[in-house]
Amino acid sequence: MAARGRTDGFTLVEMVTVIVLLGIIAVVLAPFIANAVQAWHDGKARAELVARGRLALERLAREVRLAVPNSLETLSAGQGIQFLRSRAGGRYIERFDNYGTAFTRMDRRFRKNTALANGLYIMGGGLSVSAGDILVIGNTSPAALKAFPGDGPAVALTGVGATTPASDGTSQGQILGFASHRFPVDSPGRHFAIADQTVEVGLTGNTLRWHTSAGLGNYDANADWGPSDPVLVDGVSAVSFTYAPGTPTATGVLRIDLILATDAGNGIRLYHEVHVRNTP
Numbered sequence: 527m528a529a530r531g532r533t534d535g536f537t538l539v540e541m542v543t544v545i546v547l548l549g550i551i552a553v554v555l556a557p558f559i560a561n562a563v564q565a566w567h568d569g570k571a572r573a574e575l576v577a578r579g580r581l582a583l584e585r586l587a588r589e590v591r592l593a594v595p596n597s598l599e600t601l602s603a604g605q606g607i608q609f610l611r612s613r614a615g616g617r618y619i620e621r622f623d624n625y626g627t628a629f630t631r632m633d634r635r636f637r638k639n640t641a642l643a644n645g646l647y648i649m650g651g652g653l654s655v656s657a658g659d660i661l662v663i664g665n666t667s668p669a670a671l672k673a674f675p676g677d678g679p680a681v682a683l684t685g686v687g688a689t690t691p692a693s694d695g696t697s698q699g700q701i702l703g704f705a706s707h708r709f710p711v712d713s714p715g716r717h718f719a720i721a722d723q724t725v726e727v728g729l730t731g732n733t734l735r736w737h738t739s740a741g742l743g744n745y746d747a748n749a750d751w752g753p754s755d756p757v758l759v760d761g762v763s764a765v766s767f768t769y770a771p772g773t774p775t776a777t778g779v780l781r782i783d784l785i786l787a788t789d790a791g792n793g794i795r796l797y798h799e800v801h802v803r804n805t806p
Contacts, residue, residue, distance in 0.1 A: 572794055575761070575786045579796045582734065582759035583782060586727060587800045590780055594719050595804045598780065599668045600767045602749040606728025607767045607780070610662070610671060610745060612719040618663065619647035619699070620716055628696035629689070636712065638664070643706040647689070647699055648718065655686045658740040660721045661702055664711030664806045666774070674742045677708040679806075682741070683720070713806045714774075726751050727758060729765050734758040734784075763787045771804060778802040 590598065593609035600607050619625070621635045629635065633644040646661075665671055665679035674680045685703040689696050702718075724744050726737040728751040736758045737744075737751035744750045763785040772778035780800040787793035 572792055575788065575792065575794045576796070578759055578761070579784055579786050579794065583784065583796060583798045586758065586782070587798065589725060590800050590802060593802060594662050594665060594671075594721050595806050596665050596667050596771065596774075597662075597671055597721075597745075598769060598771075598778065598802055600769050601726065601747070602728055604766050604768060606726060606749050606751065607769070608724060608726040608745065610660070610721045610742065611723045611725050612662070613659075613722045614653060615717060615719040616653065617649045617716045618713075618718045619649070620712070623716075625696070628694070629699060630695040631693070634694070634701060636663070636709070636716075638709050638712045641706050641708045642704075645687070645701040645703045646718075647694070648702055649699055651688065651698070651700055653686055653700055653720075655683045655702070655720070656722065658722065659683045660741050661704060662719045662721055663709050663717075664713050666711055666806060668745075670711075671742065671745060674745075677710065679709060679711060680721075680742060681705070681707040681709075711806065715805065717806070729762060730755075732762050733760045734762050734765060759784075759786070761786050761788060763793060772802075774805055776804075778804050 589611065590609065592611050594612045597610040598607060618636050619629045621632065621637045623629070623635070629647045631644070634647045636642070636646060660680050661683050662680045670679050675682065681704045683702060683704050687701045687703065689699040689701060691697055721741070723738045723740060724742060726744070726749070728735060728737070728749050730751060730753055735751045735755040737755045739750065765785070766783040768781045770779045780802055782798045782800070784796045785793060786796070
């Protein structure tokens with residue numbers, strides 16, 4: 527009689543034992559696995575926050591370095607700043623500069639506390655003027671800029687022309703045009719700036735927003751940013767701007783303390799200092 531074949535397999539008791547053991551192992555290891563996964567998610571969220579915060583601070587620092595000297599100030603109890611942005615600049619011709627037969631018209635040379643009505647000589651060429659551009663010379667404080675459009679460090683430009691040998695003794699310069707204006711302060715380095723925008727950065731809800739306006743139209747003590755302005759960075763828990771203006775011979779320092787957070791409660795704190803040139 528032939529022997530019956532043997533079939534290998536697991537008994538029900540063996541299968542139940544294995545399931546129970548795997549369950550015990552899973553219960554023991556689950557917290558460690560969950561903590562590792564949560565730590566990975568938290569680390570990723572923090573890295574994204576750091577990247578967003580650094581990008582916002584770097585952009586802000588680049589713009590602040592273009593600020594017209596002594597135009598930066600804090601607003602809204604330190605939750606915002608404003609400054610006048612310079613898009614171009616150069617050197618003007620002062621009354622007693624010795625250029626021989628060049629720049630011969632004295633009514634186009636800079637003289638402080640004297641009304642200039644026939645434009646201002648500047649060195650070089652290639653400078654263009656757009657509607658709303660502001661000429662700034664010798665600004666010493668935000669309050670001085672707020673005297674605009676009266677006599678002070680700022681005047682609206684009306685155009686720019688080239689110098690000619692026949693009229694000005696040289697072709698190596700340009701003439702900035704503006705209405706009759708009296709500049710009370712000169713620049714030690716004969717520097718001028720052409721500003722095109724007032725820039726404000728401030729907190730609305732949990733979003734830091736970027737507000738711009740042409741010229742000096744909104745350069746005042748008011749916080750003009752709002753929900754319709756472009757976003758600089760969102761997820762802001764708090765922000766604090768403090769500013770030490772320094773002196774005409776030393777840079778000012780803008781300090782930015784920024785706290786960002788996600789909906790899950792993860793947060794970071796970033797601190798950044800921007801040095802601002804204030805020599806008129």
